Amino acid sequence: MSLYDQYVDEGLRLIAVLGLDPNRLPTQTQPYSGEFVRESNGVLHCYSSDHYYESLVGSGDVQDVLYHVFHSITFSMALDYECEHRCPNEDCRRQAFAHHESLMRRLNEDWAHSLAAEHAKILEKYPFNDAPRDYRPFWQAFFEDRIAKYF
Numbered sequence: 001m002s003l004y005d006q007y008v009d010e011g012l013r014l015i016a017v018l019g020l021d022p023n024r025l026p027t028q029t030q031p032y033s034g035e036f037v038r039e040s041n042g043v044l045h046c047y048s049s050d051h052y053y054e055s056l057v058g059s060g061d062v063q064d065v066l067y068h069v070f071h072s073i074t075f076s077m078a079l080d081y082e083c084e085h086r087c088p089n090e091d092c093r094r095q096a097f098a099h100h101e102s103l104m105r106r107l108n109e110d111w112a113h114s115l116a117a118e119h120a121k122i123l124e125k126y127p128f129n130d131a132p133r134d135y136r137p138f139w140q141a142f143f144e145d146r147i148a149k150y151f
Contacts, residue, residue, distance in 0.1 A: 002039060003060070004028070005061045007039075007062050012025060014070060017075070017092065017107060018107070024073060026046065026069055035047065035048055035069070035072065037056070037069070043058050043059065043060050044062060044139075045057070045058040046065050046069060067108075067111050070111070071105065071111075074100055075100055077100075077103055078096045078097070080094055081095065081096070081099045082095040082099065090130050091129050091130050093122075093123075093128060094128060100119075101116055102116060103113050111121040143147045
């Protein structure tokens with residue numbers, strides 16, 4: 001069985017674990033959100049095709065490519081979850097990171113540990129900030145402040 005066939009078989013199994021449409025898995029013929037996967041000389045490559053072709057990850061290990069693909073898919077799901085369950089005065093990353101890690105844990109415990117380490121690195125540099133914020137877009141605040149002086 002080729003690396004690509006292994007990728008598709010395992011990827012479809014993991015997609016089913018998440019309860020997603022099988023078309024969500026990037027393949028050679030069915031890119032999802034600008035990504036697609038191809039095999040070349042015994043190496044799987046995950047490409048992005050937003051503006052030009054760029055290899056995001058290349059590996060002879062199917063698990064490396066699957067980690068990259070499912071990192072992206074589960075991050076998108078985690079952001080959707082956070083938006084639906086947003087808490088005022090809470091750093092949105094609290095829920096997003098926790099949900100992202102729980103989704104990855106459903107797929108592979110090692111992936112969840114790697115992801116938790118990635119999140120810890122981010123939080124070292126950019127800690128959670130739960131301070132209240134003004135949620136008005138910048139342009140709205142900008143114009144409201146200028147219009148207010150005329151009334």
